[in-house]
Amino acid sequence: MTTDTEARTGRAGRFDPASYEQGWRERWQADALYRADDEDPRQKHYLLTMYPYPSGDLHIGHWYAATGPDIVARMRRMQGLNVMFPMGFDSFGLPTENAAIDRGVDPATWTAANIDQMRAQFRTMGCMFDWSREVVTSDPAYYRWTQWLFGEFFKAGLAYKAMAPVDWCPKDLVVLAREQVEGPNRVCWRCGTPVVKRDLEQWFFRTTRYADELLDFSGIDWPEPIRLMQTNWIGRSEGAEIDFPVEADGVDPIRVFTTRPDTVFGATFMVLAPEHPAVVVLTTPDRRAEVEAYVERARRETEIDRMSAERERSGVFIGPYAVNPMTNERIPIWIADYVLPGYGTGAIMAVPAHDERDYDFARRHELPIRYVVAPTGGEAPAEGAFVEHTSDEVLVDSGEFSGMSAADAIGAIAQQLADLGLGGPAVTYRLRDWLVSRQRYWGAPIPIVYCPEHGAQLVPEAELPVRLPEGVDFAPTGVSPLQSHAEFLRATCPVCGAEARRETDTMDTFVDSSWYFLRYCSPHDELRAWDPEAVKRWMPVDLYTGGAEHAVLHLLYARFFIKALRDIGHLSFDEPFLALRNQGQILGADHQRMSKSRGNVANPDELVARYGSDVVRLFLMFIGPWDQGGPWNASGIEGIHRFLGRVWAQAQPEPGEAVEGSAVPGMPPAQSLAGEPPGSGGPAAGELLGTIEEMSRALRRATHITIRDVGEDYADFHFNTAISKLMELSNAIGKARDTGLAGSAAYGEAIEALLLLLAPAAPHIAEELWSRRGRPYSIHLQAWPTFDAALATADTLELPVQVDGKLRDRLVVTVDTPAEEIERLALASERVQAHLGGRPPRRVVQIPGRLVNIVTSG
Numbered sequence: 001m002t003t004d005t006e007a008r009t010g011r012a013g014r015f016d017p018a019s020y021e022q023g024w025r026e027r028w029q030a031d032a033l034y035r036a037d038d039e040d041p042r043q044k045h046y047l048l049t050m051y052p053y054p055s056g057d058l059h060i061g062h063w064y065a066a067t068g069p070d071i072v073a074r075m076r077r078m079q080g081l082n083v084m085f086p087m088g089f090d091s092f093g094l095p096t097e098n099a100a101i102d103r104g105v106d107p108a109t110w111t112a113a114n115i116d117q118m119r120a121q122f123r124t125m126g127c128m129f130d131w132s133r134e135v136v137t138s139d140p141a142y143y144r145w146t147q148w149l150f151g152e153f154f155k156a157g158l159a160y161k162a163m164a165p166v167d168w169c170p171k172d173l174v175v176l177a178r179e180q181v182e183g184p185n186r187v188c189w190r191c192g193t194p195v196v197k198r199d200l201e202q203w204f205f206r207t208t209r210y211a212d213e214l215l216d217f218s219g220i221d222w223p224e225p226i227r228l229m230q231t232n233w234i235g236r237s238e239g240a241e242i243d244f245p246v247e248a249d250g251v252d253p254i255r256v257f258t259t260r261p262d263t264v265f266g267a268t269f270m271v272l273a274p275e276h277p278a279v280v281v282l283t284t285p286d287r288r289a290e291v292e293a294y295v296e297r298a299r300r301e302t303e304i305d306r307m308s309a310e311r312e313r314s315g316v317f318i319g320p321y322a323v324n325p326m327t328n329e330r331i332p333i334w335i336a337d338y339v340l341p342g343y344g345t346g347a348i349m350a351v352p353a354h355d356e357r358d359y360d361f362a363r364r365h366e367l368p369i370r371y372v373v374a375p376t377g378g379e380a381p382a383e384g385a386f387v388e389h390t391s392d393e394v395l396v397d398s399g400e401f402s403g404m405s406a407a408d409a410i411g412a413i414a415q416q417l418a419d420l421g422l423g424g425p426a427v428t429y430r431l432r433d434w435l436v437s438r439q440r441y442w443g444a445p446i447p448i449v450y451c452p453e454h455g456a457q458l459v460p461e462a463e464l465p466v467r468l469p470e471g472v473d474f475a476p477t478g479v480s481p482l483q484s485h486a487e488f489l490r491a492t493c494p495v496c497g498a499e500a501r502r503e504t505d506t507m508d509t510f511v512d513s514s515w516y517f518l519r520y521c522s523p524h525d526e527l528r529a530w531d532p533e534a535v536k537r538w539m540p541v542d543l544y545t546g547g548a549e550h551a552v553l554h555l556l557y558a559r560f561f562i563k564a565l566r567d568i569g570h571l572s573f574d575e576p577f578l579a580l581r582n583q584g585q586i587l588g589a590d591h592q593r594m595s596k597s598r599g600n601v602a603n604p605d606e607l608v609a610r611y612g613s614d615v616v617r618l619f620l621m622f623i624g625p626w627d628q629g630g631p632w633n634a635s636g637i638e639g640i641h642r643f644l645g646r647v648w649a650q651a652q653p654e655p656g657e658a659v660e661g662s663a664v665p666g667m668p669p670a671q672s673l674a675g676e677p678p679g680s681g682g683p684a685a686g687e688l689l690g691t692i693e694e695m696s697r698a699l700r701r702a703t704h705i706t707i708r709d710v711g712e713d714y715a716d717f718h719f720n721t722a723i724s725k726l727m728e729l730s731n732a733i734g735k736a737r738d739t740g741l742a743g744s745a746a747y748g749e750a751i752e753a754l755l756l757l758l759a760p761a762a763p764h765i766a767e768e769l770w771s772r773r774g775r776p777y778s779i780h781l782q783a784w785p786t787f788d789a790a791l792a793t794a795d796t797l798e799l800p801v802q803v804d805g806k807l808r809d810r811l812v813v814t815v816d817t818p819a820e821e822i823e824r825l826a827l828a829s830e831r832v833q834a835h836l837g838g839r840p841p842r843r844v845v846q847i848p849g850r851l852v853n854i855v856t857s858g
């Protein structure tokens, strides 16, 4: 005769994920289990996670980023929603191109190989991605629509070409969008090289048209840090525009923007950026040589050097004077490199008394300093710039405005300027139009041709896609590689049919990612970028997940796209992503960002081979709060492996347990769902452990509390706490088994709840055990368990009180009664006192929620 444990182990076999994980994945795929059906009448739920670059290797960060939303997607599906959870590849752009250059291979070949590799790796994760909707942005079937969208923007006046000083990475030899220049040192987002300025003719998207609307986050549930970063990036500031007439014939006034129009009476000189277009016109002949030399020097400086606070305030007087419109005083016009062409109007009114840099400049160049704001009842300082800008400030030495509070004066002075026709209230933004031209090969060609007669003309829709030619020498040289491809260059003007030259710039890869979520709605539509009905069904995305590093790039651009396409008439909603959650970053064991060059990249494949996919998924979700990430350390993975091993043993069907429709060969025939626990089999349920009914009730409460809490935790992306609650339930199940509860209804309920709750996080083992228990395929098609609120919140419980292991009384206490109070109540019981007979208790042992035992003997 074998023991129960032996029988169970024999039937179950060893916990060996390799024996079933792949098989289940193949079956799910064969059954198209995760295909999102357009015709499904249930409420739609579009859950999206940012698609990766096809870098060639799925690292632990990809697993971390994808497992979280996969858990939520799976739960939502079990909760009855029609979930779409697609995946694709962001395959154009520099990372791929640079990798292809390094290896001397064609980017298309490299991309295709990597996508095959990553798709296979993705599949080992067991995510419920709907691969039938896969989107690959470097596929002509995709980028023809990226080109079509460029055309829609062009026709709407939202895409334009302009000569502009642009940020240029001297290492990558590429123009960068403003959002791709990072940090105070203004370095390239990709390689960290300090950027330099270059004048180039470039294509832009008119993002600034949407500056105000992009500041409005109402109706979307986004993390505050992201909203704040976008708000700061857009950088709306209120103030006034002021025109300063110039004492020179036929010259327009110089317009400045200031947030402090209340200080205009203190403007004692003007400063233009050396690049300001008026400099050439205004400079007097006697100053020209000096001015030109200064301009040349300034252009070679980086912006960060020019803005540095430590720097000496160099500058040159260019000759003419302007007139302060409020004081009518003549003030000299200077140029200085601390004024940048890209900010405001590229010209400032200098108020040295109330601005640090203007003050330094005035001192160095012996220009007048006049205080025009002072604290109420106080005096302006004798020295230094007074920049407090507190609420009790008033204007001094400011004509009719003297004595007015600075806060009131801002509006009053702006209004008077408006009345005088010399400016007025104004708003500026830090946001600039999005520079989309790239002088690189691996991107979607901009669908424009240049006719000598008709200028820039859009390539007709019927001629799309403008295909990226093969066999191009695309080593970066600073000019578009396509310029060397004679056949590509040759085009005809759509207006007159004359020979035209094709645009050779390609689009920023962020253009591709600004609409890929629309393409997922109808990925195979050959006639349109998207099927309007499908987009109406699925969009907006209900929940989007990805890295916070995209705050002012992708996430801002995608919002711009949706608003622009709405106004063009293609869409009827305002925001692409209703809710956003950002995962933290998994760092290398050295606490540094994982990168191949640092050699600190953790490879999931080895772990998956050793432990199976479920263990790796669960471990990643257990290492900490998902939104925080942290350094990689695989040492805890054994604990997760043991946990699933315990679940494996616990969930094997009991002899005589219900196994209706059992899929497991050799199982005994189905019995009724055991209502009563078997009288034998487990260890004797003596008094020490309380009655079976009590244990059963405690297990049911644990089950229903877990159902309630795990659902909430998953929805809140608190996967680590959800997993610890599943572990607690497993512990409770273990204790119930020890008391002979195995095979009871409460036990079966606990096991099945555990499997259903575990299914989103560890989909393979849940499916395997569900099947072994004879439950219908697939666990992932089952309804999410519901909890009995009364059971989950049962506020009182009955505690057996023992003296030396013998039951003497029962206490009824609320579930949140502290242990000290329970001990006090137990000792105070009359029946307990009677059995103690005056002996002092040596110690009081409590099993929380279960029993109290008062020990008197050694």
Ligand SMILES: [Zn+2]
Residues within 6 Å of the ligand: 169, 170, 171, 172, 173, 188, 189, 190, 191, 192, 193
């Ligand atoms: Zn770079």
Ligand SMILES: [Zn+2]
Residues within 6 Å of the ligand: 451, 452, 453, 454, 455, 493, 494, 495, 496, 497, 498
């Ligand atoms: Zn023409």
